Amino acid sequence: MSQQRTNTVLDQIIEGVREDLEARRAVVSLQQLQRTAKAQAPALDAESALRGEEPGSVQVLSEVKRSSPSKGALADIADPAALAASYEQGGASAISVLTEKRRFGGSLTDLDAVRQAVNVPVLRKDFTVDEYQIWEARAHGADMVLLIVAALDDETLRRFLDLTHELGMHALVETHTPEEIERAVAVGARIIGVNTRNLKTLEVDVHTFGRLADQIPTDAVIIAESGVAGEDQIKLYAGHGANAVLTGEVLVKSDDPARTISRFRDVGAAARADFLAGKKPPAAQAEFAAQQLAASADGAASPGSGEGSLKNAPGPYFGDFGGRWMPESLVAALDELTEVFDKARVDDEFQDEFKRLSRDYSGRPSLLTEAKRFGESIGARVFLKREDLNHTGSHKINNVLGQALLAQRMGKNRLIAETGAGQHGVATATAAALFGMECCIYMGEEDTRRQALNVARMRLLGAEVVPVSHGSATLKDAINEALRDWVASVDTTHYLLGTAAGPHPFPAMVRYFHEQIGEEAREQILEKAGRLPDAVTACVGGGSNAIGIFHGFLDDAEVELYGNEAGGDGVDTGRHAATITLGRPGVLHGAKTFLMQDTDGQTIESHSISAGLDYPAVGPEHSHLHAIGRVKYEAITDTQAMEAFKLLSRTEGIIPAIESSHALAGARDLAGRWVKDLGPEAAAEKIIVVSLSGRGDKDVATAAEWFDMLPEDSHEEQVGQKGEQL
């Protein structure tokens, strides 16, 4: 039996629910339901509807309810469809329809009527104890089902939730206690409700919500259920961080439900504004203070779980940055990608496949190597996060495998991508070969010359490489051309953007696939050094390896984070790619972020010896982390980077990518400052983790020319000079 015995009113209700459902099953078989369900229009996105477009808004999940066990008959609802339509008109973000017959007087007929009448997501609210009911919900056009944690064991809860997601629906996962919240989170619930009604006594304690809400991760949609008599409770729930409030009684009894809902949304938004500003509702202040005291006694909260955490920022906005500044033609594809990604990240099968590929194909986890001789020569301890050891030679493969899996799920069989240094192009061509997909890589014409060997690698892997000669003929123009392709091919093609930039969901999604860099590094440094590092450095072009490694340490306030931008010939020469250091906010490639631009908003060409950092914008989350001061962004010149390139090669026997050499140079600068400020002994105790994002094989010609190591007029010198001409 899947059901958990709780010896409460719930048990009695569920007995009746089971009897009724067996009676329906005798008439309509599961197979019949499955056919009907498959013929339905796809479910609407209840999660987004309940989260709301504006972070400061509060949604109303309005319920069509005829009676309840606690109150008896509530209202004589002659026309549930008309009632639901008035809810929608008032601004209800979703409609809940009770279908339980014995205690609530509901029916599937009510559900059908409401489904016909409204265009917002519909919740089939029943006591789900059998998969049959989930199929039944979908067959009747519902977009969401209710899963009550107290009524289900873990295995069943997970199974039901997975089926719900497979059918394209969402589940309102209802909890009453901290333990139930933990279980809901563990199975991957995206929409978590706190019911303030006690299951045993049927009494409501509205303060339950305030006690429990902060235990729900902020990336879930948080719903307050029960106890709404009027605006006071809406204020209380919204003031404690509810994204949405489920309410029925007060609406079915209202003369003007549309107006009531609209009013609830307004007072909710005002209270939520206080919540977002860090204020607490007065009624709960004493409790909150007591809680804080208890929490501080327990030691630090686990990272990423509390309010104020910088981790797992979901987009589309990171503070003032991000968004979707894109042609309408591509919005449907971005919506689809967002939806598929959101489902995949809570889908065990996807997670298992991604982890399997990362392990068995890329070679993860990547090593953390202490660079002792390099460290001694710069004056501090240095550990290298060895993304250069991944298959294809850089971190890029992490994101590529993740997105290729998503493309497969969307039924898209063609991958397109932009590339600068060629590392992302090679990684994408590799994944395309592995998955048997068609592949087209756009690369600036100048870059195809700088990175001729990588062009050959991509062609060997079966990809078409298209040189882009428009504009400055570098990475940004390759992105423009890939976007033009995508606008015309979006039905069959996935644009596998290679960095944590671009329109939502790319910045959050690309980061997600690279978070393993930071998670592994944090674990490894704790094991090897017994403590967190003093600093982490990473190179930043678009910023994907940097955001991946930073993510592991964002909530560790004592760890300084440094993003090293390409300073080119020097930030005062105008020939650089130091976007954050010298740019200002604008819109490029779908995101609001820091850009190199003139006063008219025309993008200025960037310059760097490293093709991979030669990009005049930066991922929007970096712009945000800069704006709030969590990460320091510093420019490293070509000369500094090449010195670090040589130093690592000579001291450690590791030839780094020129991109990664910027992070090594950043570490060298930092260690130099420590030696100066703290003295050499104290500095030697300090620890820096450097993201060694890629290996330098591809850069050998450029480096050999830089250091004048080639015989005159040799073929290699000519190749190297081409690299140097830029």
Added chain:
Amino acid sequence: MSAPESVRPGVGGLAERILPKDLTRNPDSKLAARIAQCKAEGRPALVGYLPAGYPTVEESVEAAVALGQNGADIIEIGIPYSDPVMDGTVIQNATTQALANGVRVADAFTVVQAVSERTDAVPVVMTYWNPVLQTGVDEFSRRLREAGGAGMITPDLIPDEAGDWFEASQKYGLDRIFLVAPSTTRERMDMTVKASSGFVYAVSIMGVTGARDQVSSAAEDVVARAREAGAENVCVGLGVSNRGHVEEIGAYADGVIVGTALVRALGEGGPEAVGRLAAELSGRG
């Protein structure tokens, strides 16, 4: 004149979430008035696109004036931009050349003013968003109005990100022309139509700008869906190059947008060639 009516009285869903509560359709829309006039004459409005500053600012002024004097009802003045992701090769090459010749955002207002003063056509600006953002949305709108512009077509700005533009367009009485595409969902169609004023720009194909031999049949479907969502005026763009296309599209759309063919004519034969093509397209030639 009656008070402007809010475009979203109690609507639900995406429109409710995205559009400001007090958003109104432009009550004094010159674009809507011109399209109404064309309808009364039993013909579609002819909408022509030319980039400011191509090949030079002076010639772009003469070309736009020739366009207006030879039958264009509405003229879109494009602002050349360094990263034009929605444009095909012909327009990219033209705008790249204009930028190389030193065109500035302010030059677009010069061309708009010339169209407004020297022709009967209604001028609007078509621009990627960053140049507007960097000028300042309010400042850009004020100057556009001052030059006699009627509104703005925004190929990479969706209503979801258009908060500042909603405010400025209402303050200066400008029309907001958003794009809808074959891939636009019903909910987004509803929202975007409500967000727009003057006309709705229907992208006829999934692709970038460029003259095509055949105009996609998807256009008719996009127009029908825009009308279903409440659009009064729908103009169709992307791919139109000859009088046959104009007649074909004019049978179901309120206006027909021609860009690449005009830019090519300008490149090959100067402002006179633009005038000749405009006359042909409008049925005068």
